[in-house]
Amino acid sequence: MEDVLAYGPLLAEGTGVTVMLAVLSLALATALGALGAAGRLSGWRAADWGVQGYTTLVRGVPDLVMILLIYFGGQRALNGAMEGLGLERVEVSKFAAGVLAIGFIYGGYLAETFRGAFVAIPRGQGEGGAALGLSRLQVLWRVEMPQLIRLALPGYANVWMVLVKSTAVVSIIGLGDLVGLADKAGKSTRQQFWFYLAVLLVYLAITAVSDAALARAKARANRGVVA
Amino acid sequence: MRLELVFENLGLFGEGVLMTLELAAIALIIGFALALPMGLAIYRKTPVAAAASKGFIYVFRGTPLLVQAYLIYYGLSQFEAVRDSIFWQAPDLIRGTILGEAWPSLRSAWWCAVIAFSLNSAAYQAAILAGAFEAVPRGVLEGGRAVGLSERLITRLVLLPTALRQALPQYSNEVVFMLHGTAVAGVITLQDILGAGRTLNARYYVAYEGYLTAAFLYMAITGCLVVAFKLIEKRAMRHLARPAAATEETTGPARPRLLAVLR
Secondary structure, three states: OHHHHHOHHHHHHHHHHHHHHHHHHHHHHHHHHHHHHHHHHOOOHHHHHHHHHHHHHHHHOOHHHHHHHHHHHHHHHHHHHHHHOOOOOOOOOHHHHHHHHHHHHHHHHHHHHHHHHHHHOOHHHHHHHHHOOOOHHHHHHHHHHHHHHHHHHHHHHHHHHHHHHHHHHHHHHOOOOHHHHHHHHHHHHOOHHHHHHHHHHHHHHHHHHHHHHHHHHHHHHOOOOOO | OOHHHHHHOHHHHHHHHHHHHHHHHHHHHHHHHHHHHHHHHHHHOOOOHHHHHHHHHHHHHOOOHHHHHHHHHHHHHHOHHHHOOOOOOOOHHHOOOHHHHHOOOOOOHHHHHHHHHHHHHHHHHHHHHHHHHHHOOHHHHHHHHHOOOOHHHHHHHHHHHHHHHHOHHHHHHHHHHHHHHOOHHHHOOOOOHHHHHHHHHHHHOOOOHHHHHHHHHHHHHHHHHHHHHHHHHHHHOOOOOOOOOOOHHHHOOOOHHHHHHHO
8 A cells, every 4th residue: 555655656647648638638529519519500411410420339349449449540540641651650659549438439529519508598598699689609609508508517527537538448448647656556565455446536626526527517506597 | 540450350349348348237126126225225314325325425525436346356455354255265165066057156356346336326226216206296195194094005006106107317418327327337447348348459569449449439429328218218107198189179068077086
């Protein structure tokens, strides 16, 4: 158990990598989710089907398989392209592959979250804005956006919680995140149990902090709403 | 892309599919058995048991399944006490027999996977069940009391069926979640779908054919499960479906009084 304390700085570094990975993945997922929701709501059938195919794909494949596929498949595809162009082989960054895989997966979930929230905004709200002479963009930004945030927040919070735990699988491609570093330290000290236990505690702490932050965000998003 | 490798190794993937389905099914069943008392304890606010169940749910839902499996498979074996116990190898009496083979041993990756997946699923199912019990309308339970059922029978005949029906959509999610979660088995050396993919990649030194096949198989199974749950849901909820055409004229005022009572 003393070993875990001795490796404290290393575990802190791993925690930093994990948190960074989660935050950047969430950013990518939010962008993809917004694009996906826009595609589904665009009324353009090809976009609607494309996004539905995307969500079906990410809901059907485990995160573990997705990260392996994106890392090794991406590496192969990229090097094939580089060779074709007569350029040198490149090494795909494990961190980038992790962000790409996790962001890609949860973007599919967020597309549904955002679409559902948008559809839940009463139509009269936008019409009210139009009646006041607001442009379409102003209606979107000033009238619909604040409500979209409020309505999407519970689903968004849920996706974040699942996403954080999902970052653990990126250790499988050898990333030095919390799980990867703890795994190495545990094996070299033969104290795996305590190191994994420490990892579980760090994840619980992240969950607890997220819970508290999301409760505040919810309170803020719901200001002015009469229950 | 060398797809012929996949077709030459269909047997490998077939066994992988069976292993994945087996792990998911066992985990869901054991998980349900563990989740039911926890869900009831939370619903009834049983002292100690409710708090303990909530703690269990918080820990297992708040941490990654991968690490839970690592902790059980790689972590527990560091303790001599575990390695010397009957949880490591079967007692001398049955060693070498069929019973010995089936003995739940922490040395076996399969048993560790089953334990980790079951505990994880138990936490998720307990949370689903607690919510579903809470959502059962009070009047339904009072109805049971009014016809003279004991509390035990009310639980079995009224509370459980009503709650389970309501929880079907969430159960569909949990089943798919568990199916995907079992891919962790492929990381701790088991030959499930992902394990088969890894084996293929290693055997022929290819980069992603095995993973692509695994992804396809997981998608196909997920698709079947989703459709199956839709059908089950439709059937379980048929008493709530209101046929649009069923007006006074088509049904007639045959039993107006009885209907009024039932409502």
